[in-house]
Amino acid sequence: MENFLDTISALNDETRVKLIAFLDQHGALCVCDMQSSFGMIQSRLSRHLKILKDGGFLRVDRCGTWAYYSIRSPLDRFRSEALAEIRCLGIELPPLKKLSETGDCKL
Template sequence: MFRALGDPVRLRLMSMIASVPEICVCDLTPEFALSGPTISHHLKVLRDAGLVESDRRGTWVWYRVRADAFRQLGALLHIPAPTEASA
């Protein structure tokens, strides 16, 4: 998961996808100065890493965050606040 998020384009895509319940690839692509196939590649990396899921509706593909993946990332990144006794 961290490797997938290590690329600035994928991190930005992930941020955009996480900011809404779901988003169409047609709304993601214009936000980047990259070709459609390049954006599709980055989205595939995010899918393969288990960070997002997608489904095709007609011509377009819609993406949403996988909540369980976000919970896993959150657990890995959780740093407990220091307690009064250890501070």
């Protein structure tokens, strides 16, 4: 029940649904790229990403000081269905701004 509610509450926020859609569209992204793309302050983004990770939707790969988030794979059946549902919503997403590429860390 706890685990189910973690999964559900991870989805229960517009910002987080958009983040899932964005990562689904662009693959692995680091926090600062999402930050610049969404125009969102870092602490807010970091908190939402943690909730999505704890909810079983995302994985993190660290490369030095950078943290690359991506959709966890494979997703279990229910989370896959949730992702499929999100894909069908036709959410408008901001253009990707890859700030990290002016840096030098390669994933």
